[in-house]
Amino acid sequence: MSLIQQLINGLAQGSVYALIAVGYTMVYGIIRLINFAHADIYMMGAFIGYFAVTVFHVPFLPALLLAMIGCAILGMTIEKIAYKPLRKSPRIVLLITAMAMSLILEHGMATVVVGPNPRPFPELFKINIIHLGPVQINNVQIINLSVAIILVLILQYIVYKTKTGKAMRATSYDMEAAQLMGININNIVSITFAIGSSLAGAAGVLVGMMYPRIDPYMGMMPGLKAFIAAVLGGIGVLPGAMFGGILIGLCETFTKAYLSTKLSDAIVFSLLIIILIFKPAGLLGKPTREKV
Amino acid sequence: MDVFKEGTTKREFLKGGNVMKKKSLALFVCFVMIAAMFTGCAPKAPAASGEQAAAAPEVIKVGAVFPMTGDVATFGESSKNAVSIAVEEANAKGVLGKKIEVIFEDDSNTPANSANAIQKLISNDKVVAVIGSVSSKCSIAMGPIATQNKVPMISSTSTNPKVTTDGGEYVFRACFIDPFQGTVIAKFATETLKAKTAAVLYDVSNDYSKGLGDYFKAGFEKQGGQVLAMESYNGGDQDFNAQLTKIKPMNPEIILLADYYNTVGLIAKQARALGITATFVGGDGWDSADLYKVGGDAIDGGYFSNHYSADDTSPLVVDFRKNYEAKFGKTPDALAALAYDAAKILFAAIEKAGSTDGAKIKDAMKATDLEVVSGKVTFDQDRNPIKGAVMIKVVKDKYEFAAKVNP
Numbered sequence: 001m002s003l004i005q006q007l008i009n010g011l012a013q014g015s016v017y018a019l020i021a022v023g024y025t026m027v028y029g030i031i032r033l034i035n036f037a038h039a040d041i042y043m044m045g046a047f048i049g050y051f052a053v054t055v056f057h058v059p060f061l062p063a064l065l066l067a068m069i070g071c072a073i074l075g076m077t078i079e080k081i082a083y084k085p086l087r088k089s090p091r092i093v094l095l096i097t098a099m100a101m102s103l104i105l106e107h108g109m110a111t112v113v114v115g116p117n118p119r120p121f122p123e124l125f126k127i128n129i130i131h132l133g134p135v136q137i138n139n140v141q142i143i144n145l146s147v148a149i150i151l152v153l154i155l156q157y158i159v160y161k162t163k164t165g166k167a168m169r170a171t172s173y174d175m176e177a178a179q180l181m182g183i184n185i186n187n188i189v190s191i192t193f194a195i196g197s198s199l200a201g202a203a204g205v206l207v208g209m210m211y212p213r214i215d216p217y218m219g220m221m222p223g224l225k226a227f228i229a230a231v232l233g234g235i236g237v238l239p240g241a242m243f244g245g246i247l248i249g250l251c252e253t254f255t256k257a258y259l260s261t262k263l264s265d266a267i268v269f270s271l272l273i274i275i276l277i278f279k280p281a282g283l284l285g286k287p288t289r290e291k292v
Numbered sequence: 293m294d295v296f297k298e299g300t301t302k303r304e305f306l307k308g309g310n311v312m313k314k315k316s317l318a319l320f321v322c323f324v325m326i327a328a329m330f331t332g333c334a335p336k337a338p339a340a341s342g343e344q345a346a347a348a349p350e351v352i353k354v355g356a357v358f359p360m361t362g363d364v365a366t367f368g369e370s371s372k373n374a375v376s377i378a379v380e381e382a383n384a385k386g387v388l389g390k391k392i393e394v395i396f397e398d399d400s401n402t403p404a405n406s407a408n409a410i411q412k413l414i415s416n417d418k419v420v421a422v423i424g425s426v427s428s429k430c431s432i433a434m435g436p437i438a439t440q441n442k443v444p445m446i447s448s449t450s451t452n453p454k455v456t457t458d459g460g461e462y463v464f465r466a467c468f469i470d471p472f473q474g475t476v477i478a479k480f481a482t483e484t485l486k487a488k489t490a491a492v493l494y495d496v497s498n499d500y501s502k503g504l505g506d507y508f509k510a511g512f513e514k515q516g517g518q519v520l521a522m523e524s525y526n527g528g529d530q531d532f533n534a535q536l537t538k539i540k541p542m543n544p545e546i547i548l549l550a551d552y553y554n555t556v557g558l559i560a561k562q563a564r565a566l567g568i569t570a571t572f573v574g575g576d577g578w579d580s581a582d583l584y585k586v587g588g589d590a591i592d593g594g595y596f597s598n599h600y601s602a603d604d605t606s607p608l609v610v611d612f613r614k615n616y617e618a619k620f621g622k623t624p625d626a627l628a629a630l631a632y633d634a635a636k637i638l639f640a641a642i643e644k645a646g647s648t649d650g651a652k653i654k655d656a657m658k659a660t661d662l663e664v665v666s667g668k669v670t671f672d673q674d675r676n677p678i679k680g681a682v683m684i685k686v687v688k689d690k691y692e693f694a695a696k697v698n699p
Contacts, residue, residue, distance in 0.1 A: 002537055009533035110361075116400065117365040118554050120585040127565045138565045211530035213558055213586055215363075221528060256534035261524045262496050 004135045006257045007250070012141045012210065014249020015148035019203035020226035021233070021241035022155065023196030029172040029236035030192050031087065033094045037078055037101035039223020041197045044105065045071045045204025046121070046214045047114060053122045060124045060209075064147070067205045068198035075197025076190050084186070109216035118215040121208035144206045151202055152242055155195065159238060168192060172236065225252075228272050234285020243284060351393040352648055354638070355413030357424030357434065358631075362400035364552050366580045367426045371448055371631035372396055373620050375423060377612075378635035387639050388646065399425055403433035410434045414441045420648040421445065423634050426627065428452030428470075428500040435459020442650040444657060446638050448631040449599075451576065452499045456675045462654050464675045466634035466666070467599055470500070473575050474507025476597045476681045476697045481546050481573055482515040484683075484695060485595070489518050491544040491570070493535060493559060495551050497527035504550040504575050520544050532559050536566050544570050549594075552577040557586025564590040571595070579625045584689040594686045599626040600666040601682045601693040612665050626666070633664040 020042050027035045048070040052063040082097050110116040128139045159165040170178040171188045179185050207222070208214050229248045233240025251271055255264040275283065356375050358368035375394060383391050395417050397409035406425050413419045414437070422438060422445040425431050431450035438445035439460030446464040447455055451473055456463045481487045490512055494505035502524075509519045520542040523535040536559070539547065547563070547570045549556045560572055572594035579598055583591055602613055602623050612632060616624040624632075637660055642648065645656035661670050667679035680698040684691045 002541060005537045006534060009531075009537060012533070013531055116361040118363060118586075120557070120582070123588060127561075129565065129567050136567055140565070207530070211558055212561065213530065213554055218530075253531075253534045256525075257538055261526065261535065265526065 002257075006253055008135065008137055008141065009257075010250035010253035011246065012144055012249070013253055014246035015145055016203050016207055016210075016222065016245075017226045017229045017248050018242045018245025019148055019151065019199045019206070020222060021229040021245040022152070022238065023200045024227055024230040025233070025235055025238060025241035026168075026192050026196045028230070029238075030168065030175075030189060031083070031094075032091060033083065033098060034227070034235075035083075035196075036095070036098040036223075037105060038196065038200055039219035039226070040102050040105035041071050041075055041078075041219075042200040042204045042207075042223065043109070043214070043216060043219035044074055045201030046208045046218065047109065047204070047216075048201065049205035049208055050119060050121055050214060053124065060143075063124070064202055064205050067201040069201075071201025071204070072194035072198040075193040075200075079190060079193040084189075106216050106219070114216065116216060118213045121212035121214050123212065124209055140209055144210060147202065147206060151199060155199070155238070158195065164188075164191060225268065228269065232272055232275055232282055234282030237282070237284050237286075240282055240284035244282070247283075351391045352387060352642065353417055353419045354392055354394050355397065355410065355417060355419035355422040355424075356394050357397045357399050357406055357409045357413070357422060357430070359401035359426055359430070360396075360398035362402070363554050364401050364426060364577075364580075366553075366582055366625075367449070367627045368398065368401075370625050370628040371424075371426060373616065374624065374628035374630075374632035375635045377615055377619065378632050378639065382635075382639045387643050388648070392639065394423075395419065397424075399430050401427055401430060403429050406430035407433045407437060410437050410445070414438075414443050419443065420650065421638055421642070421653055423448065423631070423638060425450065427498075428455055428503070429498055431455045431463075431465075432458055432499060435463040438462050442654075444638070444641070444650055444654045446634045446657070448634040449576065449627055450500070452503045453674070453676075454499060454503075461675070462650065464637070464657055464671065466630045466637060466664075466669070466677060467576070468679060468681055469676050470503040470575075471507045473597050473681065474504050474509075475511040476683070477548065477573055477575065477595075478508050478511030478515055478517070479697060480595065480597070480683045480695060481512060482517050485546060485571060485573075487517060487545040487571070489520050489542075489544045490546045490548060491521040491523065491539045491542065492519060492548045492550065493523050493525065493532070493539075494548075495527050495555070496524045498551070500575075500577065501550045504577075505548065508548050508550070529555075530558060532562050533566065536563050536568060540566055540568050546571045546573050548572075549574045550577070553580040553583040554586055557583055557588075557591060560587045560590040560594070576626055578686075579627060579684075579691075581622070581625075581689070583686070591686055592688055595683055595694060596686070597681050597697075598684050599681065600629045601684060602691075603693050608663065608665050629665045633666050633669070636664050637662060637669060 023038045027033055045067040049063045049067040052058050052066045078101055082101050083094060086094050086097060125139055129136050167183045167188050170183060171185060175185060225248055229244035230241045233244030248268055252264055252268050255267045358371045360368040379392050379394050399406035399409050410422055413422055421443060426449050428450040431447040432454050435455060435458060439462040444462050446466060449467050450465055451467055451470045453469050455465060492505045492509060495501040512519055521539050523539060525532060549559055549572050556574055556578055574596040576598050578596040613624055640662055641653050641657040645652040658671055669677045669679060672678055680696060682696050683694040685694040
């Protein structure tokens with residue numbers, strides 16, 4: 001009984017990690033960059049949602065869409081300004097730039113835009129508890145889970161069923177060859193950033209609803225865990241990121257519930273190390289050979 | 293083309309050497325100019341203050357470390373406001389015939405920042421005493437530094453016993469301590485709320501939270517109650533569903549949320565969403581207007597222990613409230629009251645010591661016997677004040693006085 005309840009808690013937590021992890025993995029798949037600013041785009045999403053609701057008084061769906069669009073634009077802008085000029089540079093340069101972007105977003109928000117203090121995210125839905133036998137779930141959890149599932153389905157559709165998706169996959173296999181086939185790499189990279197960032201923006205709004213306290217540094221821990229989720233599932237592999245996210249969420253909730261709260265983070269991180277020892281490419285990743 | 297290009301780059305490269313030399317020369321000149329500026333200024337500064345000293349009375353510098361930003365920012369704001377009122381009042385009369393000047397530092401509720409802040413106040417600003425900080429974890433980090441440098445420090449609201457015991461003989465505080473607070477909440481829960489069972493949720497990384505949880509448990513069990521669960525979480529956690537799901541089937545009558553208002557609001561909301569109906573109780577960390585903003589209706593009907601009630605009718609409280617409201621447009625919370633008291637106690641001690649010498653102020657402070665906003669203060673051998681507490685009920689976004697509990 002409480003086991004099923006904990007399972008629901010874990011799924012709700014994991015769906016958030018999954019949404020963020022997808023962005024990490026998509027960007028890595030295409031330009032081999034771990035975009036550390038991604039967690040802060042998630043934070044920006046929460047704030048865009050916050051301002052949409054408090055200033056413009058829009059309901060949930062428009063707020064979610066605004067956050068997604070805002071983050072997509074932000075993601076593309078960051079790519080154009082910070083990453084594109086460095087695409088031919090060594091990967092370490094890009095990585096450091098990504099960290100700098102992350103710091104700029106965090107501290108820019110904390111010192112200039114909103115200030116460092118947490119803000120209460122407005123209540124968009126009155127919480128209703130739904131009893132399903134011994135288990136219960138509330139409407140916000142249902143909304144979050146269903147939005148996450150719908151977004152992931154749309155993503156699957158885009159990546160596997162559309163021409164753009166095909167181009168994205170081609171680019172991730174081999175950027176130069178894709179370019180030779182007439183694919184506009186710049187557009188594909190932009191689209192990748194836009195999609196990944198909009199999912200992070202959506203996660204920001206969903207988290208704001210579930211845990212109504214947002215601040216400029218809220219991205220740090222979830223960002224780290226989503227990154228681990230992406231690596232765990234096999235970085236660069238889409239279903240891997242989702243699977244990894246859900247797994248991390250469940251693992252975290254179950255250690256908190258049955259083992260130890262103090263060690264929950266330590267256990268989640270050790271899980272990563274153990275899995276990487278046995279499967280260095282991640283759970284769903286295929287071993288890659290170094291290209292010559 | 294290529295050859296030509298290579299030529300230019302070579303030429304540029306050669307030129308680059310000159311540019312570099314020019315640049316380093318420019319840098320050197322800049323450096324010399326800046327150095328000249330400092331050396332030019334340095335002797336001037338004391339001269340200027342010397343002139344001032346001749347005209348106006350010298351100032352007594354006091355440091356204040358509060359969390360002006362971060363997760364308990366309203367605490368810092370209230371404290372700063374209150375200290376500035378206390379300073380204004382003191383300066384109207386003068387302390388030792390001099391003016392008090394307070395230098396405020398922000399520690400953003402992070403112990404490392406608090407330690408840096410007090411170090412800076414003592415070594416750079418040469419303050420004679422320090423007020424602060426708010427959180428126990430921050431004050432614990434500051435205490436030993438104060439004692440090492442023989443600079444008296446008085447924390448306004450750090451309730452963990454370790455603040456003064458680990459801090460050393462120069463560390464004081466203006467508030468009661470967690471064993472007392474924990475006992476007061478336990479007593480109130482069993483006697484007034486008639487609760488027999490309780491659960492506790494606390495932050496393992498916070499001395500205040502952990503201490504309050506432990507002392508509440510001891511007190512509640514001593515009163516014949518039963519603590520069904522002691523659940524913990526990590527600082528900065530946002531999701532408490534795992535712990536709350538564990539507590540729910542135990543069905544405790546009350547749940548102690550031993551944390552600050554931001555986290556308390558989050559936990560309360562998630563607990564109600566899981567269908568937990570227990571009454572929430574807590575400590576002075578709840579005391580903020582933001583509690584209701586985050587927690588909403590979930591926190592309605594909760595109780596917390598506090599240092600003073602703004603509804604008190606003693607003339608000191610009425611005066612303080614009037615001044616504070618006139619100046620800042622809101623009712624002072626307990627953080628404000630205690631910061632005001634801390635400043636008052638310190639200024640009275642400086643006056644009594646007749647000197648700004650750290651050791652003398654410390655001795656004068658030990659012998660404090662002063663009526664302040666939060667009651668009559670005398671210090672015990674661990675430099676903790678001996679005074680009563682109040683229980684306050686949360687009614688929507690208003691706080692109502694519920695009971696007074698004496699030691």
